[in-house]
Amino acid sequence: MFKYIIKRLLQLVPILFIVSVIIFSMVRLSNIDPVSLIVGSKRSTPEIIAQVKEKYNFNKPLPVQYGIWLSDLLKGDLGDDYKNKQSIASLISQSLPVTAGLVLFSSIIALLVAIPIGIITAVKKNTWIDKCLSIITLVFVSAPGFLTGIFLILVFSHIAPSFSFTGSFSTFGEYVQRLSMPSLVLAFGMIALISRITRSSMIKEHQSSYRLTATAKGLPSRIVILKHCLKNALIPVITVFGIQIGTLISGAVIVENVFSLSGVGSLLINGINDGNYPVVQDVTIILVVIFLFLSLLVDILYAAIDPRIRYNANVSK
Amino acid sequence: MTIDTTSKRKKMGGLLTAPAVVTASILAIIIIAAVVAPLIVPYNPDKLNLYESLMKPSAAHLFGTDKSGRDILSRIIFGARTTLLSSMGVVLISMIVGIPLGLISGYFGGKIDSFIMRLWDIILAFPSLLLAFIFVAAFGKGLVNAILAIGIVFIPMISRLTRSLTLTEKNKLYVQSAKSIGYSNTRILFRHILPNCVPTLITEITLDLGYAILDLAALNFIGLGVQPPIADWGAMMQEGLVYLSTNPLISLVPGIAIVLTVVSLNVLSDSIQAYLDPSQRKLPPIKKLKKQMVGELIG
Numbered sequence: 001m002f003k004y005i006i007k008r009l010l011q012l013v014p015i016l017f018i019v020s021v022i023i024f025s026m027v028r029l030s031n032i033d034p035v036s037l038i039v040g041s042k043r044s045t046p047e048i049i050a051q052v053k054e055k056y057n058f059n060k061p062l063p064v065q066y067g068i069w070l071s072d073l074l075k076g077d078l079g080d081d082y083k084n085k086q087s088i089a090s091l092i093s094q095s096l097p098v099t100a101g102l103v104l105f106s107s108i109i110a111l112l113v114a115i116p117i118g119i120i121t122a123v124k125k126n127t128w129i130d131k132c133l134s135i136i137t138l139v140f141v142s143a144p145g146f147l148t149g150i151f152l153i154l155v156f157s158h159i160a161p162s163f164s165f166t167g168s169f170s171t172f173g174e175y176v177q178r179l180s181m182p183s184l185v186l187a188f189g190m191i192a193l194i195s196r197i198t199r200s201s202m203i204k205e206h207q208s209s210y211r212l213t214a215t216a217k218g219l220p221s222r223i224v225i226l227k228h229c230l231k232n233a234l235i236p237v238i239t240v241f242g243i244q245i246g247t248l249i250s251g252a253v254i255v256e257n258v259f260s261l262s263g264v265g266s267l268l269i270n271g272i273n274d275g276n277y278p279v280v281q282d283v284t285i286i287l288v289v290i291f292l293f294l295s296l297l298v299d300i301l302y303a304a305i306d307p308r309i310r311y312n313a314n315v316s317k
Numbered sequence: 318m319t320i321d322t323t324s325k326r327k328k329m330g331g332l333l334t335a336p337a338v339v340t341a342s343i344l345a346i347i348i349i350a351a352v353v354a355p356l357i358v359p360y361n362p363d364k365l366n367l368y369e370s371l372m373k374p375s376a377a378h379l380f381g382t383d384k385s386g387r388d389i390l391s392r393i394i395f396g397a398r399t400t401l402l403s404s405m406g407v408v409l410i411s412m413i414v415g416i417p418l419g420l421i422s423g424y425f426g427g428k429i430d431s432f433i434m435r436l437w438d439i440i441l442a443f444p445s446l447l448l449a450f451i452f453v454a455a456f457g458k459g460l461v462n463a464i465l466a467i468g469i470v471f472i473p474m475i476s477r478l479t480r481s482l483t484l485t486e487k488n489k490l491y492v493q494s495a496k497s498i499g500y501s502n503t504r505i506l507f508r509h510i511l512p513n514c515v516p517t518l519i520t521e522i523t524l525d526l527g528y529a530i531l532d533l534a535a536l537n538f539i540g541l542g543v544q545p546p547i548a549d550w551g552a553m554m555q556e557g558l559v560y561l562s563t564n565p566l567i568s569l570v571p572g573i574a575i576v577l578t579v580v581s582l583n584v585l586s587d588s589i590q591a592y593l594d595p596s597q598r599k600l601p602p603i604k605k606l607k608k609q610m611v612g613e614l615i616g
Contacts, residue, residue, distance in 0.1 A: 015435075019442050026455035142579035144531045146538050146554060147572035154565055250446035254535050258558070269539060272454040280454055284447060291444050 004303060008296055016289065020073075023284050024066045027277050034058070037082045037275055069281065079278045081271070088282050091267060098263035101175065102252045105183035107241075110190035115237070117191070118198020123225060125203060133195070140192035145251045149185040149258040156181065182259045186251050190244060194237060201236045205229040235306055242298030246291055337588035340581035347578060351397040358391035363546045371564055380570050383556060389567060392548040393574055399549040400578065403464050404529040408522055410468030411475050416518070418472075419479025420506050424487055430480075437473035445470050446535060453541045460549075463542035467532050471525055478521050482514040516593050523586035527579040534575055550575050 036044070038052050053059050057068055072079060078088040117137070121130045140148065205211060206229060214224045253265030260266075264283060271279035350357065360378075366386030374381045380389035422433040440448065452466035486492060487510070495505045534551030536542035543549040550571035557567030 015438055015442050018439050022439070023451060026451045029455040030457070138583060139576060139580060142527065142531075142583055143576045144534050144538075144551070144572070146535065147575065150554065150558065150561065150568050150572065154561055154569075157562060246441075246444035246447075249444040250535075253446065253450075254539065257539055268450060269541070272450060272541070280451065284451055287444065287447055288442055292442055 005296075005300060008299065012292055012296070016292070019288055020070060020285055021066065023281055023288075024069060025062075027281050027284075028062060028065075030275060030277075034082055034275060034277055069278075073282070073285070078282045081279045082276050083274055088278055091279070092264065092283065092286065095262055095264045095267050097175075098179070098261050099249075099252050099256065099265060101179050102183055102186060102255065102261070102263065103245075103248050105179055106186035106190065106248065106252075109183060109187040110194055111241075113187070114191040114194035115198050115234075117195040118237075119202055119225065119230065121195065122199045122202035122206065134199075137192040137195050140188045141196070143189070145185060145189055145254050146258045148188045149182070149255055152181055152185055153258075178261070182255045182261060185258070186248065186255050189251065190248065193244065194240065197237055197240050198233060201233040202229060205233045208232075235302070238298060238302050238305070242295050242302070245294045245298070249287060249291055332588065332592045334588055334591075336584050337592075340584045340588070343577065343581045344585065347397055347581075348401060350394055351401050354394045354398055358388075358394050360388035360391045362387055362391040362395045362548045371560065373564065374566060380566050381564060383553070383567050384560065389553075389570060392553060393550070393570060395548040396550045396553060396571060396574070399460070399543065399547060400530055400533070400575075403460060403533050404526050406464040407468045407471060407529040407533065408525050410465065411471035411525065412522065414468075415472040415475035416479050416511070419476035420483050420511060420514075422476070423480035423483025424502070424506055424510070433476070437476060440469065440473050443470075446532065449532070449536055450541065453536075458541050458544060460543045460547065463533060463536045467529060467536070470532070471529065474525065475518070475521060479514060479518065482517055483510055486510045486513050516589075520586050520590045520593065523582055523589060527582035527586070530575060530579055530582075 034056070035049055035052050035058070038056065039048060057065050060068075069079075078092070080086060081088050081091065117133055121133050124130050202225075206225075208229075211224060211229055214228055215221065252263065253268065255261075256263040256265040257269065264287065267279060268283045268287075270276070271283065364387060366382075368386065369378075369382050370384050370386040372378055372382045372386075378388050378390065380393070382388055383392070418433050422430040448470050449463065449466035452469070453462055456462045456465075483506075491509060492505060495509055500509075533542060534549075534554075537549050537551030538555045540552075540555065543552050545552070553571040554568045557564065557569075557571075560567055
């Protein structure tokens with residue numbers, strides 16, 4: 001088990017290296033001139049431009065600039081942004097709680113709502129409640145996140161006009177209130193997908209022989225479903241959830257735009273629009289690192305729950 | 318024993334289920350509307366008319382007008398063109414790169430397989446839209462770059478599916494026969510294995526069209542894709558965001574258009590999958606079955 005984790009971590013290193021090269025080169029390919037952004041509104045004379053180029057290493061060849069960025073990154077120094085000369089680390093630490101909260105709350109909401117829906121629709125297969133819920137989940141799988149967001153904003157502005165979900169927050173209570181609607185929106189797509197997967201894997205477990213044995217032995221069906229089938233049915237759900245983390249992170253960026261939240265997503269988008277190289281580079285690589293580690297975590301969880309994965313990994317050596 | 322001439326008709330009958338027919342017709346209507354758009358739009362979708370901006374729905378403007386006075390219905394119809402063409406572009410890119418590489422990596426295995434899989438791992442290391450973001454950061458905003466970026470993001474999906482299908486087909490008897498006759502590998506791959514992968518690939522491609530529409534709409538919504546004045550459903554939703562309380566239709570109508578298209582694609586893909594997997598097919602009503610069996614007994 002430990003070896004499995006170490007092996008996976010080692011596989012991440014070359015991937016991260018290549019990813020960082022890709023990010024760096026893509027950002028530098030951009031047409032926006034960084035010098036004018038750095039100098040800003042001050043008058044730019046040739047001396048100032050030369051000074052800026054010297055200070056920010058623009059005169060050095062690209063691989064050297066990449067090396068400088070990478071070594072700084074590994075030391076933990078994220079640098080300053082070009083526009084406002086703020087420390088990128090502080091920018092990210094201000095915006096990460098918003099995005100992390102979004103992703104966390106929506107995952108929790110999604111799992112808490114989707115799994116029961118999946119179980120109910122599987123147990124009551126082909127009844128009207130199954131058909132209704134299936135249609136609703138189908139629509140939500142096909143609706144873009146920002147559409148459900150817009151729709152919810154409309155609905156809530158009529159029902160509860162005083163419920164604020166825009167603007168900044170200072171206390172934890174406001175934080176939760178502010179993030180509630182966006183998390184709900186982000187959760188909708190996940191709920192739809194996870195409930196469908198739970199339903200199909202519960203149906204599959206329902207047809208298995210151990211379920212038949214348990215029922216034949218006289219166990220009440222509630223125990224059979226919840227205690228035996230559900231555990232096995234959750235394995236594909238965890239797999240899908242791991243794959244969906246990437247979609248969650250991308251979706252969080254969009255939802256932040258709809259609800260004007262100042263999270264990592266808006267930081268990134270503004271950075272792209274301004275041509276703020278270090279912000280785009282640092283934010284992207286951090287998001288990729290977070291995504292890869294979360295996927296690894298889910299894979300380890302998956303291997304811990306299902307011994308077949310562990311044994312197969314060892315046998316195939 | 319009679320020759321079973323009705324079998325082909327019966328098989329296609331399995332595909333003509335109610336959901337499949339309904340969604341296929343919806344999609345056909347959208348496609349036809351997109352193709353003949355210039356002939357059927359009541360107004361020029363790009364024509365600015367500030368005197369008529371932000372009008373409510375009326376007989377003259379079925380869905381009202383947006384902030385620049387452009388008729389929303391016309392923009393929706395032209396937006397169908399953008400949506401359909403761009404999503405087809407995305408899927409085409411992922412197919413042209415992904416399918417051959419999937420075939421090769423599944424058929425030859427070994428180092429080529431590992432190398433190609435590593436490539437996909439690198440693409441998959443990025444959360445989907447993030448790769449599109451830095452692509453746009455590098456090469457500039459615009460519809461073409463958005464299509465390229467999302468096309469690249471979709472390549473691993475189709476490639477891995479093709480690869481696993483190839484792995485299954487590789488061990489079948491017809492491949493061994495073809496090899497023993499001396500057919501070249503290219504011929505075996507493209508004239509024998511690929512046609513057998515097509516049915517499952519069609520299911521995946523229909524699904525991918527739906528996802529492509531959603532991802533492109535998201536990119537256009539943020540403003541990193543289509544640039545004004547091109548009419549696009551995602552971009553229209555962004556424009557209408559400010560006017561939600563007064564003219565919600567500006568955002569809602571394109572949104573409903575997106576949902577309708579993607580739902581139809583998803584249901585169609587489900588129907589194709591159910592058709593291909595006989596265990597999911599529903600039996601015809603019992604009277605028909607009986608007639609069929611009696612028919613076979615007699616003739």
